[in-house]
Amino acid sequence: MNHxxxxxxxxxxLKGLHESELDANPLNQFRKWFDEVxxxxxxxxxxxxxxxVANGRPTGRIVLLKGVDQAGFSxxxxxxxKKGKEIEANPQVALTFFWKELERQVRIEGKIEKTSAKDSDDYFAIRPRGSQLGAWVSHQSEVIENREFLEQKQKDFEARFEGGVVPRPPHWGGYRVIPDYVEFWQGRPSRLHDRLAYVLSEGGVWEIERLSP
Structure with missing residues (x-):
């Protein structure tokens, strides 16, 4: 198996990545790549x-990007x-995108903060009703006794909100990652990949560096 x-x-x-191709702003460059995706x-x-990272122990999980603008990634x-508690303990986080079909990766590091209540309300309002109910049903990351427990809670909340609007739970909402480091990786032959990183200077200016693969 190891062999x-x-x-x-x-x-x-597929492609290369040269400094001359990059936008001066990494958020604009991300949008360009994401449009291609x-x-x-x-x-x-x-x-x-x-x-x-909480108490020196890193944790990772897949979540879904729902917005990107000049303020950051939401x-x-x-x-x-569990992730919410870890964010509360340490607001420094990282995001990683990998689009294997395009042989591209983007790494983002920065500080995370909650979005406004209005932003959370606006997004919650356009979610499918099943997902809205799911936000009430799931006490995410908590141990539960069995699947039936979850299904019964779903029925309970379906009955509770039957015929009406499902409001956003107070424990559910948005986060925004405000980047200070963004790295664009383009796969190249013989593992000599292109790695171009944007680093935010103390003066608030993005500087671009090429990294050895």
Whole structure:
């Protein structure tokens, strides 16, 4: 088995990445790449790895990007979940996108903060009703006795909100990651990949550096 794993490899040959191609602002550059991802019609193009650290122990999980603008990268979740508690303890986080079909990766580091209540309300209002109810049903990350417990809670909340609007739970809402480091990775042959990083200076200016692969 180890021999089979060791022999798994892929040579990246699609494109290169040069400094002259980059936008001066990493958020604009991300939008450019993300538009290309959308045009490629990849499955779950907004899936990203959210990494947190609490008590010196790192944790990662996949969440879904729901917005990107000049303020940062936004997603929504349960504030009382394991990740929510870790964010509360340490607001320094990282995001990672990997689009293997385009041989591209983006790494983002920065500080995370809650979005406004209005932003959370606006997004919650456009979620499918089943997802709205799910936000009430799930006490995310808590131990439960069995699947039936979850299904019964779902029925209870369906009855509670039957015929009416499902309001946003107070424990559910948005986060925004405000970047101070963004790295764009383009796979290249022989593992000599292109890595170009934006680093935010103390003066608030983005500086671009090429990194050895």
């Amino acid at each position: 089979k794993i060791a022999n798994i490899r892929c040579d990246y040959t 959308l045009e490629s019609e990849l499955s779950e193009p907004n899936a990203m790895l959210l990494s947190t 997603f929504y979740t349960n504030y009382e979940s």
